[in-house]
Amino acid sequence: MDVTAGLPSAKPVQLGNTGNIVLQPPLSRCGQGPGLILLRPVSYAGYQQQNTSLDPEPLQKWAEESFAVAQITLDVDLSGDKAALQHLIQEAQDGLTALSECTQDQFGLIVFGSKADYISQFEATLRDVPLVKNEAWKVVALLSFDSWDIQVTNTPRLVHASGPDKLPQEDLQIQYHYADALSPGFVIPGHPDFQYATAGVSHTRSLKFLKKHLGGPSFDLERIWDEHTYFEFSDRSVEKTMATMVQEPYVNHVPTLTGGIGRARLSHFYLHHFIFNNPDDTGLDLVSRTVGIDRVVDEFIFSFTHVKQVDWLIPGIPPTGKQLRIPFTSVVNIRGDRLYHEHIAWDQATVLVQLGLLPEYLPFPYPLADGTLPAPGKRFEYRVPAAGIETADKLQNGDDVPSNGMFEYKIREVDDR
Template sequence: MFNDITKPPLPLPTTQLTELEPGLSIVLPLSRRGHGPGLIILVPDTDQSLAIIDGVPSQMIKWAEEGYTVVEIQRRALITGAREVLTKAIQALESCDKCDPKDKVGLISYDPELWNYVAPTLPSVSTIVAGVVYSHVSDSSSLESAVVPVLRHTAGKKPGTVERQDLVKSFYYPNAKSHHFAGPFQDQFDYWAESVSHTRTLQFLKPIMNGPYFDLETIWEEHTYYEFADRSVEHTMSTMVDQPYVNHVPTLTGGIGREPLSNFYRHNFIFNNSDDTDLELISRTLGIDRVVDEFIFKFTHDKELDWLLPGVPPTNKHVEVPFTAVVNIRGDRLYHEHISWDQGSVLRQVGLMPEYLPYPYALPDGSKPAPGKQFEYRVPVAGIESAEKMRDRNSVASNQMFQYRLREVPE
């Protein structure tokens, strides 16, 4: 699944922020590439521009990790004069040697009021080529129009009828209470709604701004190489952003943040895999900021794999099990992995999943087992057949489990 990686990993970039004036600051790209196009973000007043709390970064850090040269304009700076402060932001990007290219700048407003300050000035700023605004459905009629393509992230349910507007694309977030769903470090922040909106913003901005684009396959292959072939915790962590997380869903294992995740890799994962571990790639889907893999994880259970079979001594059984990995990549480094697999198939293949288990309920018609007997159900779990079916759709006949039935046996 992974290619041979011969070059050592690039060092982790460090945050370099310059305050231009109160409420106006610039941070350099935090991708390993080290340079990227300009992005202006409009945010409420904050003293947490560089914060990362519980693995959640500020907007400024998040976009710098995506490879952008980011200028943050806070409300206190913007209300002194939108045109003047926007001009200063553009000048800061033009004079920054890490901002490349300089002629296509994006604008994101995390507050509809701040958007309305800036939108009327955009005709005079030719380098701003696209805008993104967060708002609530109640703000829709009052949002200022713009002369550039605009993406709207709107909290609330989509109206029954929506007037189509030239240059405007809209997404709705029905469970979000306000535009604050995209602002970290406060009660209304919605991690997953913001994450979806972030991906949509990347999909919107990158074609207009011509990037930055990264080779997501190579980044993912590099990471898996260091995990399974090189078995280097340090090199593995160098492929990830400052506050990554890994979630192995079936066993609730992994880590959130650099120190816990490094500890997990060192003591529970990288060195706990069998020597014959192999990954057979079945399918791969590439998105604007993520890779989704289906693969077969193959190993001999000759040691305790506590991330996969915690507390289970070695059975020396060979196992082949379907896995799915959803890997979010921020810029040119991994941010998070959600890994899922068929845990029932693992247990069946190591001989720890019985064919039948007790069914402790009455049947739908109310009938119960006869005295001295009990119902058992045939466990709807396949063994290696799951991997074989993933590998070759014709290897195992479909729908055989439809024939499974309860049985009545002595207690």
């Protein structure tokens, strides 16, 4: 099986003779989008080699979002040389403008790192670059991870501030604060201060900001998610399912810890434990859907007859012949026009109740709230606070099942046998 089916093949290219600019065409299925210029300190150049997460370095990540990306790496000499910085920015702009996959000649600018990551003159140098000061400046959205004093008329600015001592700037249109992040490196995979979850939150915020001011890229996230599930449950094709996903995706079925991390493992999981593992009468009935800037959140009822062992849902349980209707929640992250990850959750207790595998009562091995212990030869049991198919009925129609019935559940005392 070709697990790379459908992956974009656009390779990064070097611009100019200095080796400081890399141009990366979009890594989406549509293959085009607006332009981004990334400025990064040279100290950030080696972190991808230390990256152990699925999150790629910013150049690839933003290209997967369907941006055309020009990345400028600045060493000490370049970051303090106004003429050199002017030339590099101009070269990046020209490279993006000449790129057929870049859909416009105005760009977003992201400045990575803190002031401590650059030479002390860098802030003043960037502020005084002629491109920044006149109409030749084609940047229409400025995003950074420190509070740079770069006054650009009518250019929207977003700052992601890290550390407990960062205070909001009154002149900023938007600022987000991450008190637990140790440095601006929290968004750089492989950096000692990288924080996967916090980086994900900031990326979504950045994406919303850039899409607004660059006019895209825009995709029908519902269609992309529906296409993916069609290939999973109707067409039942591993190759086509994987073709809807980024280079290194993952799936996490939260209650059972099943799924796959990375393309090879996820492809194996889909082939051996998911796509052909679901019974023929499997159904998904949508209850609600919320669509964000890069996510689709679904509530749905997952139903099937348990005529085969379903590894990913109830691993190790032989077929019982029971019919199940299970409330599910899925949070799907879409990067560009391909899926990055799925977080799928459900109440495993209702599955076991519907299968007849969870007793109505179980031992309660503790004293009661007032300190009472069971009498000699006796034990306490609690009524398990879990419901069966009623959970699905109540999700689909809240009036079908009365609320709060479990409030009447009590501890009972029985013979200890």
